[in-house]
Amino acid sequence: MNYFEIAIQEKANSLKSEINFKKAQDFYLKKEWDSTLVYSMKQLNSNADIEIRQYCHYFRGYSLMMKGLYKQSRIEFSLINKSFQYYYLVDNNIGILFYFEKNFKKAIIYFLKAEKEILDHKDESEIADIYTSIGICYLHLNQYAKAESYLKKDALLNPKQVTKSVIRSNINIANFYYEQYKDQKAIYYFEKAYNLSKNIKDFKLKENTAYNLAVVEENRNNNKKALDYRKEAEDWKDSLNNQNKIWAVADFEKKFAVAQKQKQIKVLEVENRLKNTQRxxxxxxxxxxxxxxxxxxxxxxxxxxxxxxxxxxxxxxxxxxxxxxxxxxxxxxxxxxxxxxxxxxxxxxxxxxxxxxxxxxxxxxxxxxxxxxxxxxxxxxxxxxxxLQTKQLYFHKESIHLYSIVQQIEYNYKPLLLDKAITFENSVSKNIFIFVDLDSLKIVLRNLLDNAIKFSNENGKISFYTQETNPDFCDLIIEDNGIGMSENTIKELLQEGELLAKKSNSEIIGTGLGLQLCKQMIKKNSGTLVIESEQNKGTKMILSFPKTKTNG
Structure with missing residues (x-):
């Protein structure tokens, strides 16, 4: 836990009457950004004092940045007064926003503003992060001497301890030399990071170091070693996925055990009342x-x-x-x-x-x-x-910028699109905001895009675009020029209560469960689904969602 996180915990404990602020900082520490946004806004609406408002605007700015909403994030950070005790973190985050936008010169200006304050706090994790950020920005600007200076400063922190930060520092230096075609120096640091990663339990970092060496060996035409490293990277990736599933199951079992205990308590209460009645x-x-x-x-x-x-x-x-x-x-x-x-x-x-x-x-x-x-x-x-069937999915409807979400989904599926040489076109209006639950919307769009790719031919085309036939709703159309489907298949897919649908393409494994899941989630978001398709000519999936009321 860093300096700022300790400070906001102490602040929340001293303000026991401000329930919304306490919940906002708690969700911020847990990295649950949607809930952080909800409770920080509730606190702002309760006429909090100036200092608490500064914290809330910071929570909101950081959460929006983590959700990829950079424009809204910058607006929240601009509402924070420079007298705010932790304003150096605002400078640091604005620098990160400029970095995401590839405006490296401006990013460096803000990182350097934040550097002095961060050094004064002597928080090694924050110092390592700022050195890394500045070093990478100089690397993008081809200012190699300055880049090397900051990246080596980062690597020299905690030299006797094997930490995730030390391993990342070695990876950054390796990439720095690799960019300049100094392969021998780069390989030394890649191998050093790989060997250090054996002493930690971070599967993602292990996967990254193994993958880096696979790329190095491929460039050296050492295909056998490259294949070994790629296999190791895939194994760590599978281990990370399994670990996440285990944690999810453990959390579910914990909730179930709590529910069972509550039932036992209620039974005991009933038994006690019966005994009192008999007495x-x-x-x-x-x-x-x-x-x-x-x-x-x-x-x-x-x-x-x-x-x-x-x-x-x-x-x-x-x-x-x-x-x-x-x-x-x-x-x-x-x-x-x-x-x-x-x-x-x-x-x-x-x-x-x-x-x-x-x-x-x-x-x-x-x-x-x-x-x-x-x-x-x-x-x-x-x-x-x-x-969804057991009503365990949490639905929180909010205003969503549709174009940005489609952009994120496209990025996630870029490898599959490239594999089949499919052209992706995002023509969604940038002015559209819809009022839905974000997580369920992503599940729907991922499933429908996955199906569109699956049933498209090589060199095909998939388009996302919007049309407005109703002032209160927005129609999102997902269109492909793939194999299409018959009218009977469309009726089966849209039939209420029909869990599974057979697919005409026998080479494609599937159950139709994804589309049934989409139908239920669209319905819970007060939306509708219409399918238009013709065999061998493609398919249109027309989704209709309610617009945010503030939109014209």
Whole structure:
């Protein structure tokens, strides 16, 4: 925990009556940016004093920056007075915003403003970060002497301890030399970072160091070593994904255990009340007969009512069990198909390694990655679908800049688009703001773009654009020129309660679960979905969402 994080904790503890401020700083420390934005705005609306307002504007500026909303972030930072005790952090973050915009000269100006204050606090993690930021900016400006000076300052911090910061410093210096084609010096630092990473438990950093050496060995035409390092990087990536899943399951089990304890407490409370009633039974003997008669009538009515409730619950449970059985049957079939395809491909990979046919090796590695990504998407959709059915997904609607979200989704899918040479066009209006839950919107757009790529041909085209047919709603169209689908297929996909849909392309593994998940999430966001398609001519997915009320 750095100097500022300790300070805001102490500030929150001293302001026990300001509940919204305490929640805002708590969510800020947990890196839950949406919740930080909600409670910091609540605090600002409660007429807080000037100092608390400065903290809240900082929370909001930093959260918006982390969410990729740089323009709104700069606006929040501009509302902070220079008398603010931690204004050097504002300068540092404005420098980061200019860095993200590739305006490195301006970024350096703000980083240098922040450097003196950060050095005074003697927080080594903050000092390392500012040295790294300045060094990388000078590197982008080709001012190599200054870049080397700052990057080496960073590397000299904590030289006797193996920390994530030290490893990143070595990676930065390696990249610095690599940029200048000083390969021998670069390789020394790449290898040093790789060896140091063996002493830490950060899977992401281990993956990064292994990947760097894979690229180095490829450039040296040492393909066997490069393949070994790439395999190691993929193994660390898989370990990181598994760790995240384990944490998610552990969190779910913790919540379940708490719920079970609460049920036990309620049962004990009921039992205690019954014992008290029995203890006082003799005192109420005089009116007991009357109560028995009245209670009998009441219990009979409750029994009839409970019988109806149980019957309804039984019917609902039968329906859910049927859905579950169908889901497990098809998902297990598709997972088995994925694993079988992966086994077959790996067998070919082993055989090809012996023949040293590198073109075929490259093809098989891409094929393995595609199969693994397909299976991962299936499991990810299954998890979200299960959470949606059990009402565990948290929905928080807010004003969302649609163009920026589409831009983020395009960036995430760039490798898949390049793999099939698909042209992506983002023609979404930059003035559109919609009122939806951000996380569920991303899930919907990712699934629909994934399907569009999956069912598009090589050298195809996918377009995102908007049209406004209703003043209160915005229509987002996702159009591709792929294989399309028949009217019967569209009816099956849009049919209410139809969990799974068969796909006509037998080479593509899928269950239709992703589209069913999309339909439910669109509905929860007060939106609609329409599909227009023609076989061999492409498909249009037309999503309609409510606009933010302040939009004209």
């Amino acid at each position: 006082n039974g003799f005192f109420f003997a005089a009116i007991g007969l009357l109560l028995i008669l009245t209670g009998g009538v009441y219990l009979y009515g409750q029994k009839v009512k409970n019988a109806k409730t149980i019957l309804l619950q039984k019917n609902k449970l039968d329906e859910l069990n049927a859905t579950k059985d169908q889901l497990f049957s098809i998902v297990s079939h598709d997972l088995r198909s994925s694993v079988n395809a992966l086994k077959t491909s790996n067998a070919k990979l082993s055989a090809t390694l012996e023949t040293k046919n590198y073109d075929e090796l490259h093809h098989l590695i891409i094929q393995n990655s595609t199969i693994a990504n397909g299976a991962y998407s299936l499991l990810d959709n299954l998890l979200h679908w299960a959470m």
